[in-house]
Structures are given as C-alpha cells and as structure tokens.
Amino acid sequence: MNDYLVGVLANIGIISFVALSAYVLLLAGEVSFGQQAFFALGAYAAGMGTAMLRWPLAPALLLGALVGALTAALVGRATLRLTGLYFAMATLAFAEMVRILFELFTFQVEVAGGLVGPRGTDGFGDIRYLFENEITPAQYMAGIWVLLAVTLASFAAFDRSRYGRALRQAGADPLLAELQGVAVVRVRLVAAAAAGALAGLGGGLYAHLLTYVEPGNFNIMLGVHSLAYGLIGGLGTALGPVLGVLIDIGLLESSRLFAGYRMIVFGGLVAVLLIVRPRGLLDERAVHRLAGFCKGLLDAVAARRLDRSLRRR
Amino acid sequence: MIDIVQNSIDGVMVGSAYALLALGFTLIFGTMRRLNLAYGPTIMAGAYLGTYAFAQLGLGALPVALIVVAGAALAGLYVERLCFRPFGEGAAVASMISSFAVWMQIEEAATLLLPRHLNAFPRLAAAAPIEVGPFFFRPEHLLMLVVAGLAAACVYWALHHTRFGLGVRSVIDQRRAAALVGVPVTRTLTLAFVLASAIGGLAGFLIAASEAQITPMFGMWATTKGLIAMMLGGLGSVPGALVGGLALGIIEANAQWLFGPQVRDLLAWGLLFAVLAFWPGGLMAGRRVGEAAAVQRRV
Numbered sequence: 001m002n003d004y005l006v007g008v009l010a011n012i013g014i015i016s017f018v019a020l021s022a023y024v025l026l027l028a029g030e031v032s033f034g035q036q037a038f039f040a041l042g043a044y045a046a047g048m049g050t051a052m053l054r055w056p057l058a059p060a061l062l063l064g065a066l067v068g069a070l071t072a073a074l075v076g077r078a079t080l081r082l083t084g085l086y087f088a089m090a091t092l093a094f095a096e097m098v099r100i101l102f103e104l105f106t107f108q109v110e111v112a113g114g115l116v117g118p119r120g121t122d123g124f125g126d127i128r129y130l131f132e133n134e135i136t137p138a139q140y141m142a143g144i145w146v147l148l149a150v151t152l153a154s155f156a157a158f159d160r161s162r163y164g165r166a167l168r169q170a171g172a173d174p175l176l177a178e179l180q181g182v183a184v185v186r187v188r189l190v191a192a193a194a195a196g197a198l199a200g201l202g203g204g205l206y207a208h209l210l211t212y213v214e215p216g217n218f219n220i221m222l223g224v225h226s227l228a229y230g231l232i233g234g235l236g237t238a239l240g241p242v243l244g245v246l247i248d249i250g251l252l253e254s255s256r257l258f259a260g261y262r263m264i265v266f267g268g269l270v271a272v273l274l275i276v277r278p279r280g281l282l283d284e285r286a287v288h289r290l291a292g293f294c295k296g297l298l299d300a301v302a303a304r305r306l307d308r309s310l311r312r313r
Numbered sequence: 314m315i316d317i318v319q320n321s322i323d324g325v326m327v328g329s330a331y332a333l334l335a336l337g338f339t340l341i342f343g344t345m346r347r348l349n350l351a352y353g354p355t356i357m358a359g360a361y362l363g364t365y366a367f368a369q370l371g372l373g374a375l376p377v378a379l380i381v382v383a384g385a386a387l388a389g390l391y392v393e394r395l396c397f398r399p400f401g402e403g404a405a406v407a408s409m410i411s412s413f414a415v416w417m418q419i420e421e422a423a424t425l426l427l428p429r430h431l432n433a434f435p436r437l438a439a440a441a442p443i444e445v446g447p448f449f450f451r452p453e454h455l456l457m458l459v460v461a462g463l464a465a466a467c468v469y470w471a472l473h474h475t476r477f478g479l480g481v482r483s484v485i486d487q488r489r490a491a492a493l494v495g496v497p498v499t500r501t502l503t504l505a506f507v508l509a510s511a512i513g514g515l516a517g518f519l520i521a522a523s524e525a526q527i528t529p530m531f532g533m534w535a536t537t538k539g540l541i542a543m544m545l546g547g548l549g550s551v552p553g554a555l556v557g558g559l560a561l562g563i564i565e566a567n568a569q570w571l572f573g574p575q576v577r578d579l580l581a582w583g584l585l586f587a588v589l590a591f592w593p594g595g596l597m598a599g600r601r602v603g604e605a606a607a608v609q610r611r612v
Contacts, residue, residue: 031406077589085348085405086593093586096537100579220533224413232411253511263421270414277398290465 001275006137010209010248012242013144019220019229019241020151021195026230028191029171030083033223034075034091037098038068038196040218042203044102044118047213050202051116051130053111057129062205068200069193076192080185095223102215127207136212138187148242151198155238167191228270234282243282315447320566321479324482326454329461330523335546335554336465340509343485343549344502347405351392351412353536354419355510356517359384360527361423363518364432374435374522380522382514389510390418393503414534424529437522453523464515465555472551478610481505485549513539541585 021035042064049060079090108117118124130140150153169177170187178184186309229244247269252262277283282290334356341349347354354460362384363377372380396411413545420534442449472478480501483491517535522525542561546553568577 031410082589082593085409086546086589088406088409089348089540090586090589093582093589095581097579098584100575103575104579166356221417224410227410228414260425261421263417265412267416267418269422271411271418272393274411274414278407279402 003137006141008249010137010141010144012142012245013148014202014206014209015226015229015249016148016242016245017151017205018199018226019233019245020155020238021199021202022223022226023044023230023235023238023241023269024167024191024195026227026235027167028169028188029174030188030191031088031227032091032195033227034093034095034227035195035199036223037091037095037222038072038199039203039206040098040213040215041224042068042200043207043213043218044124044203045200045208045247046204047124047127048117049206051124052111054111057133057208060129061201061238064204064207065201068203069197072196072199073189073193075196076189078158080189088204092220092223094230095218095220098216099218102218121215123212124207125212125242127211129208131211140209144209147201147205151190152238152242159177159237177310187265231280232270234274234280234286236282236284236287237277240280240282245278316570317567319448320570321330321563322448322450323454324563325559325567326451326458326562327541327566328514328559329458330558331538331542331561332463332555332558333422333464333519334535335542335558336551337470337509337512338539338543339549339554340468341506341548342511342543343551344481344505345397346406346549347397347408348540349392349412350536351396351419352510352513352532352539354416354423354532355388355392356385356513356535357423357431357527357529357532358388358419358435358543359386359514360521360531361432362519363424364521364527365426368427368432368609373437374437374612377435378515378518378522379565380429382511386507386511387515389474389513390503391415392510398503399500416536420529420532422533430528430589432527434521434525436525436526443569447540451523457460457519457523460519464512465551467511469551477501477504524549534585541581544585545588556611558584 017038018035021038022032025032025035045067048059049055049063050057053060055063073146075091075094079087082090102118103121105118106120108115108119110116114126116126122232130137131133135143139260166177166182166187169180170182174184226241229240229248230309231244232247233242233244234240248266252258252266257266274312338349338352341347341352359381362419363381365379366372368376390417392412396415398409398412401406402418423439437453442451444450444454474482480491482492483496484498484501484505488498491501504573513535517531520535538561542558543554544557544562546555546557565577565581570578570582
C-alpha cells in the first residue's frame with residue numbers, strides 16, 4: 001500500500017469518529033454544530049498525555065475520550081432545555097468558545113531539553129509518540145480501523161438493545177417516548193456524553209497522526225461536515241456516517257476529479273439528498289430491507305443445504 | 314471614561330450595521346420560522362459580484378452598491394428555492410442544514426471568481442474624522458448609522474403600512490388562515506426572503522465599504538454577527554434585532570479595547586451561549602412579530 005492511500009484511510013477512519021459522534025446526537029433528535037469542540041479537547045488532552053506527561057498512547061487516548069465525555073455531559077446539562085435550532089446554536093457557540101480558548105491557551109513544560117505544549121494560535125506541535133516508538137503509518141492506520149470496527153460492532157449491539165430502541169424513540173417523538181416510560185432527558189444526556197467520548201477519542205487519534213494541531217483545525221466547518229456525513233450516509237445504521245465520510249473524503253477530496261469544485265459538489269449533494277432522502281442513503285427503511293434481503297439469502301442457503309443433506313440420506 | 318464613551322460611540326456605529334444584518338436575518342426567521350445559515354454567504358455573493366465589477370469596470374460606490382444588493386437578492390432567491398421551498402412547514406432542521414450546504418457552495422464559487430484573499434472594495438467617504446469635543450466620528454460610520462436607521466424605518470413602515478406588509482404579518486400570525494383569506498402565501502414568503510437578503514446586501518455593502526476591503530471570511534463573519542445580534546434580541550423580533558445589534562456593537566467595541574480581539578469574540582459567543590441557556594427567548598422575548606410563544610414551541 002502506498003503512503004498516500006495509507007494517509008487517506010487513516011484520515012477516513014479518524015473523521016468517522018466525529019461523524020459517529022454527531023450521528024449519536026442525530027439519533028437522539030438533536031442537531032449539534034459543535035462536535036468539533038470535543039474533538040479539539042480530545043486532541044489536546046491526548047497530545048498532552050503523551051508529549052508532556054510521557055504517557056503511553058492507550059491511556060492518553062482514554063484521557064482524551066474522558067475529557068470529551070465529561071465536557072459534553074456538562075454542556076448537555078446546561079443545554080438540556082433546548083431543542084432544534086436553539087440547541088444547534090448553543091452547541092455552535094460553545095464550540096467557537098472552545099476554539100478561541102485554545103487560541104489563548106499557552107502551557108509548556110520542558111521535556112528532554114525542549115519546550116513542549118500548546119502555544120496559543122501557534123498550535124501544539126511535537127506530539128511525536130508514533131515517531132519515538134517506531135510505529136509506522138500503516139500500523140497506526142490499522143490500529144485506527146480496529147478501533148473503528150470495535151466501535152461499529154458496539155453500535156450494532158447497541159441498536160438491538162432496549163437502550164438503542166429508547167434512543168431512537170426519544171429522537172423520533174420525545175413526548176410519546178416519555179409517555180411510554182423512556183426517561184428522555186436522561187437518554188439525551190447519556191447520548192451527549194457518549195458523543196463527546198467518541199469525538200474525544202477521534203481527536204486523540206488525529207493529534208497523534210498529524211503530530212501538530214492548532215485551534216484553526218477545529219472550526220465550524222469540521223462540525224458541520226461531521227453532521228452532514230450522517231445525513232448523507234444515512235441514519236439507519238452506524239455504517240451510514242462512515243459511508244458519508246467515504247463519499248466526501250474518499251471520492252471528492254482525494255480524487256482529482258472535482259479539484260476546485262469539491263465544496264460545490266458536496267454542498268449540492270447534501271442539499272439535494274436532504275430533499276429526496278431526508279434520512280440519508282442508508283436510512284431505516286433501506287437498512288430494514290437490506291437486513292431482510294440478507295436474512296432471506298441466509299435462509300435460502302440453509303434450506304438448500306438441509307434439502308441436499310436430506311436427499312443424500 | 315472618555316475612552317469608554319468613545320468606544321461606545323464606535324460601537325453604536327458598527328452596531329447599526331449589525332442591527333441591519335440582524336434585521337434581514339430576523340425577517341427570514343419571522344416569516345419562515347427557520348434559520349437561514351446561508352444568509353452571510355448570500356451577502357458575500359453580492360459583495361463579491363460588486364467587487365468583481367469594481368475591479369473589472371472601475372465602477373463608483375453607488376453602482377457597486379446596487380450590484381451588491383441585487384446580487385444578494387438573487388443569491389437569496391437561489392437559497393430559498395433550494396433550501397426552503399422544497400421542505401414543508403416545520404422542517405426547520407432540514408432547511409438549516411441544507412442552507413449550510415449552500416453556504417459551502419457559495420463560498421467556493423466566490424473564491425473561484427476572485428481567488429485572492431484580500432480584495433479592494435470602493436470606499437464610501439475619504440474625509441477626515443469629525444471632532445466633537447473630545448470625541449471622534451468617522452464619516453463613513455455616520456453614513457452607516459444614517460443608512461441603517463433609514464432602512465430599518467423603511468422596513469417597519471413597509472411591514473405596517475403596505476398591503477405586502479399586511480400579507481407578511483398575516484402569514485407570520487397564521488399561515489393557513491392567511492391562505493384562506495386570499496394572501497398569496499408562497500409569493501409573500503419568497504418576496505420577504507428576497508427582501509431580507511437585499512437588506513443583508515445593503516448591510517454588507519456598508520460594512521465592506523467602511524473597511525474598503527473584503528475577504529472570503531466575510532460570509533461566515535456576516536452569518537455569525539447577524540446570528541448573535543438576532544439571538545440576543547430574540548428570534549423573529551424586529552425591535553429585538555435593532556437592540557441586539559446595537560448591544561453587540563457596544564459590547565464588542567469595549568471588549569476589543571480592553572482585552573483584544575480574541576476575548577472580544579469569546580465574549581460575543583459566551584453571551585450567545587448564556588442567553589440561549591438561561592433566557593432562550595432572547596432579551597426582547599415577547600415582543601416578536603407574530604405569536605411569541607408559538608414560535609418557540611414550534612421550533
């Protein structure tokens with residue numbers, strides 16, 4: 001595999017985490033323009049973990065996810081009463097505040113004879129864990145995709161559980177869900193925290209891939225893109241947001257086909273899809289149909305096998 | 314003390330442009346009950362067309378102003394067709410995201426038209442600042458204040474004293490009832506949308522002319538400033554937009570002087586967050602065009 005492909009794949013895997021983060025909130029019926037804030041917090045926290053505290057990678061990533069989850073729970077607590085446009089604007093305001101705070105945040109310590117740490121608008125460089133521990137880009141990319149696969153598998157299990165049902169129910173009709181015994185407020189709060197954790201984890205992976213982050217990386221464009229991924233790919237399954245990322249980064253950004261017109265194509269795609277398929281390509285109905293088709297296929301194969309073994313007797 | 318008064322004077326001048334931005338924004342929200350995030354980029358589309366004409370043909374300030382307003386109105390029509398018309402009543406979130414998608418389109422199209430980061434824009438007045446006692450007034454700021462005030466007065470008059478305004482207000486109050494008594498609802502909505510975009514274009518021209526330059530960041534800048542000013546005053550309220558814009562201008566001017574530009578922006582966003590979390594109706598809650606509480610319930 002060449003370096004370019006490895007880079008693109010690593011990027012797709014990382015951005016999928018923010019996309020999944022926005023997706024969780026979409027399931028809960030909330031539109032967040034601010035998931036980039038938790039991505040940024042995770043990136044800075046994990047980067048500080050390895051570069052300044054000299055922690056190994058795994059606990060640093062965990063720290064990033066935890067910081068993301070805790071902050072998201074706090075913000076969720078403050079914005080619980082808000083829905084729809086008001087919630088979207090509050091998350092956007094919070095994310096912009098986080099970005100500006102990182103522009104003002106300078107905190108450096110001496111590590112191995114040099115100063116390391118966030119330096120305001122100049123960003124946070126020298127997050128060199130991968131380099132120092134001789135992890136190749138291909139290995140790191142594989143690690144990202146293993147994490148993503150585990151996350152997607154947990155989503156699949158979650159979707160079948162009663163908690164998954166409760167989340168979708170709270171998103172579809174909060175009043176009805178409340179009447180049927182779903183604690184909507186608590187479901188939303190937990191969803192916000194989980195979304196924060198996912199974004200924080202993605203941020204930690206991102207900081208270590210790039211070795212350098214700056215506040216400008218975490219602007220509103222990232223937040224809205226991650227929201228759009230779920231809406232393009234579909235809200236029926238956690239594979240939807242990943243599909244959205246694949247379409248945008250894999251197809252539009254990485255191919256030369258739309259050079260210079262990427263945003264025009266992507267923006268038009270989102271706008272048209274919202275009209276013709278408001279819940280994305282892999283929406284609930286498509287997923288249901290696909291699942292039925294797969295099940296039918298499996299049943300047919302099983303029946304045939306049974307038939308054959310009976311005949312053999 | 315003199316500095317704070319001077320800052321506040323500057324703040325009122327800049328705030329008048331914010332108020333005009335918020336006015337267009339709030340007009341769209343009031344009639345559509347939806348947020349048009351592509352509002353700033355629509356203005357930018359007009360401003361970029363004006364800049365292009367200025368660079369290519371060397372037009373004066375007034376024709377450029379006309380091009381900016383017309384361009385913004387045209388771009389507004391595009392946004393309305395693609396992001397607002399296709400969705401039924403109540404699909405606020407879909408329209409909001411869709412308008413963001415169009416934001417990206419317009420921004421890229423604008424940078425394709427004028428690839429340079431910094432572009433010259435015709436200046437309104439080159440006269441020296443006017444001194445009154447210890448205070449200074451920049452003439453282009455005074456002009457901004459006057460034009461913004463006039464525009465706001467015109468909008469108020471049009472809303473309350475014309476047939477079109479009556480239609481707009483009835484659509485805001487009760488869309489179905491308005492349709493039943495013969496108000497052409499779709500046309501009224503479209504017209505109000507285009508009018509709001511044109512008001513935004515006027516605000517955009519005043520701002521770009523007082524700075525004599527324009528960058529690709531203008532779209533995002535206009536959306537965020539207009540949004541904060543409108544939200545501070547309360548969604549969908551005309552007096553709220555004016556108060557919110559002036560308040561934002563005064564706060565920003567003083568914060569910039571005291572703490573610098575980053576804290577200024579931090580404060581503006583923090584204020585928006587606090588208003589949303591603690592007074593979701595905005596500072597002028599209850600003084601909206603149309604039913605006050607119903608707006609919030611429906612959103």
